[in-house]
Amino acid sequence: MIPAGFEYAAPESLDEAISLLGQGGDDAKLLAGGHSLLPLMKLRFAAPGTLIDLRKVPGLSGIERANGGVRIGAMTRHAELQVSDLGLPATAAHQIADQQVRNRGTIGGSLAHGDPASDLPTVLLAMDGGVTARGANGERSIAAGELFQDYLTTSLGDDEVITDVRLPSMEGYGHAYLKFARRAEDWAMVGVAALVKAEGGTFSDVRIGLTHMGTTPLRATQVEQALVGQPVEAGRIRAAAEAAAEGTDPPGDLNATPDYKRHLARVMTRRAVAQAAGL
Numbered sequence: 001m002i003p004a005g006f007e008y009a010a011p012e013s014l015d016e017a018i019s020l021l022g023q024g025g026d027d028a029k030l031l032a033g034g035h036s037l038l039p040l041m042k043l044r045f046a047a048p049g050t051l052i053d054l055r056k057v058p059g060l061s062g063i064e065r066a067n068g069g070v071r072i073g074a075m076t077r078h079a080e081l082q083v084s085d086l087g088l089p090a091t092a093a094h095q096i097a098d099q100q101v102r103n104r105g106t107i108g109g110s111l112a113h114g115d116p117a118s119d120l121p122t123v124l125l126a127m128d129g130g131v132t133a134r135g136a137n138g139e140r141s142i143a144a145g146e147l148f149q150d151y152l153t154t155s156l157g158d159d160e161v162i163t164d165v166r167l168p169s170m171e172g173y174g175h176a177y178l179k180f181a182r183r184a185e186d187w188a189m190v191g192v193a194a195l196v197k198a199e200g201g202t203f204s205d206v207r208i209g210l211t212h213m214g215t216t217p218l219r220a221t222q223v224e225q226a227l228v229g230q231p232v233e234a235g236r237i238r239a240a241a242e243a244a245a246e247g248t249d250p251p252g253d254l255n256a257t258p259d260y261k262r263h264l265a266r267v268m269t270r271r272a273v274a275q276a277a278g279l
C-alpha cells in the first residue's frame, strides 16, 4: 500500500504543466483528484517518476453556459457537478461512490482515466459531448466517440492536458441515469444513461449510453434507432430495450457474469428510457 518514490511538481500555469509533462515523457503523470491514480500507485500497478499536480493551475474549474452549450472545467469536482442544474451529468455525478470521493474526484480525471466502469464517460458519450485538450502543439477538440479507445486507454497524447469538457445544453430532453451495484457506493456492475426528446407523443431523439458493458463506454444504437419515430409507449420501449446488449462485450467479474450484465442492460435500459420519457 506504499507507492514507489516519485518527484512532485505543482505548476502555477497550464504552459508550465504542459512543459513539465513534455519533459517527463512516459514517466510523468498529471494528478487531479488522485482518486484513481493514487490507488493504482499504492498497488504498484502504476509507478510514475513525476506527478504534476493541477491544483494550482488557474482557470481549470467551474461550470459555464455559453453559445447554447455548457463548458465544465477539467478540475471541476464531482461534488460541484452533482449540485449543478445540468440534468444528466448532475444525476450521474450524484451516484459516484460516496461524498468523500465526490469531494476530490474531478471530471477531467474521470474522463482521462478511461475506465468503462466509471459513470461520467458514459454521460459524455450519451450526450455527444467532447473535451478540449491542450499540448505542446496547441489545442484540439476530441469528441467522446474518439476519446475512449480501449480499457483505461484514451486518444490523449502523452503531453496533453484536458482543459475543459463541452456538452450540448440538451434543452427539452428528459433524462435518467440508473446504476446497478451491490452497495450504493460501489462501481456500476452496469449503468445506463438515457436522454429522450418527444414531440407530439413520438420519440424524435433517443440516446442511450452503457457503463461497464465493454472495454469502453458504449451506445445502445439498436435501441435508439428502434425508438426514434415511434410513439412514447411502455410496450414499444420494452420491445426495443431487448436489443440493449447487442454489440456489447461485458467483462465478467466477481459481481456478475457477462450474461447477467446483458440481462441487466436490457432491464435497466427499459427502465431508464421509461423514466426519461416520464412514464
Ligand SMILES: Cc1cc2nc3c(=O)[nH]c(=O)nc-3n(C[C@H](O)[C@H](O)[C@H](O)COP(=O)(O)OP(=O)(O)OC[C@H]3O[C@@H](n4cnc5c(N)ncnc54)[C@H](O)[C@@H]3O)c2cc1C
Binding pocket: 029, 030, 031, 032, 033, 034, 035, 036, 037, 038, 039, 054, 074, 075, 095, 096, 097, 098, 101, 104, 105, 106, 107, 108, 109, 110, 111, 112, 113, 117, 118, 119, 120, 156, 160, 161, 162, 163, 185, 186, 187, 188
Ligand atoms: C473508493 C472509490 C470508489 C469510486 N467509485 C466510483 C464510481 O462509482 N464511479 C465513478 O465514475 N468513479 C468512481 N471512482 C473514481 C473517481 O470518480 C475518480 O476520482 C475519477 O475516476 C478520477 O478522477 P481524479 O480527479 O481523482 O483523477 P486522478 O486519479 O488524479 O487521475 C486519473 C488519471 O487521469 C489523468 N488526468 C487527471 N486529470 C487530467 C487532465 N485534466 N488531463 C489529462 N489527464 C488527466 C491522470 O494523469 C491519471 O492518469 C471511485 C474512486 C474511489 C477511490
